[in-house]
Amino acid sequence: AVLLAFIICSSFVVFASASSDNYVVDDANILTRSEEEELNEKLQAFAEKNKSEIVIVTVDDLGSKSARAYADDFYDDNGYGYGEDHDGMLVLYKDGEEGDREIYISTHGNGVEDYDSDEIIDSMIGYLEDGEYVEAFEACIKTAERSHSFYVDPVWIIISIALGMI
Numbered sequence: 001a002v003l004l005a006f007i008i009c010s011s012f013v014v015f016a017s018a019s020s021d022n023y024v025v026d027d028a029n030i031l032t033r034s035e036e037e038e039l040n041e042k043l044q045a046f047a048e049k050n051k052s053e054i055v056i057v058t059v060d061d062l063g064s065k066s067a068r069a070y071a072d073d074f075y076d077d078n079g080y081g082y083g084e085d086h087d088g089m090l091v092l093y094k095d096g097e098e099g100d101r102e103i104y105i106s107t108h109g110n111g112v113e114d115y116d117s118d119e120i121i122d123s124m125i126g127y128l129e130d131g132e133y134v135e136a137f138e139a140c141i142k143t144a145e146r147s148h149s150f151y152v153d154p155v156w157i158i159i160s161i162a163l164g165m166i
Contacts, residue, residue, distance in 0.1 A: 023047070025074075028058035028095040030133045039137055046141055052109070053088030054144055055080050056137050060095055062102075067092055071106035085109035089117070091140055093128065103128065116147040 023043035024036045031039070039056065047053045055075065062070045071092040075081070081088045087109030094102040103124065105117040123143040127136035 023053060023055050023080075024137075025055070025057045028060045028093070030058055030093075030095055035134050039134065039141075042138070042141055046145065047082055047088075050145070051082050051087065053080055053082050054141060055088065055090040056093070056140070057090060058093045058095060058133075062094055067094060067102045067104035068106065071104050075106055075108060081108055083109070089144070091120070091124075091137070093133075093136075101128070116144070119143055119147070 021044065022040060024031070024040045026036055043054050043056070055078075057071070057074055059070070065073070071090045074092070075086075075088075075090040080086065080090065085108075089108065090106045092102070092104045092106065094100075096102075103121055105120060107117060120140050120143045123139040124136040127133070127139060
């Protein structure tokens, strides 16, 4: 009975550490202020619902870094991520001339797998090519939402098995 009470009580513990309230960093200046605010609200709601953060970063120049190094460093250096595992992803869009644009997704912790990243990028490409940036980032959020709806935390699987055995 004590073990069962402990398992039930520990399942209600919520680990949350929202690192920032700003999930949109538009250094390439491709969004208006109101578009940034609207996207930021959607990303905050996503973080609260899915226990995972999405950060959108736009740049004109990566400096001497690769897209991967830039995205990974930006995510880590700015303390993004939900919970103690820093769950989430950073969507990096490097704006530029046709053929010089890049998009990269850096994932951290649980909830987003590599195949989900490919699906997210695919959902955005058409919009980005047409310069429809808000629509591209909204497609990213919707696709990530679908991906998260199928994700089951391994801890819950273990708890479910343990409770079933008891």
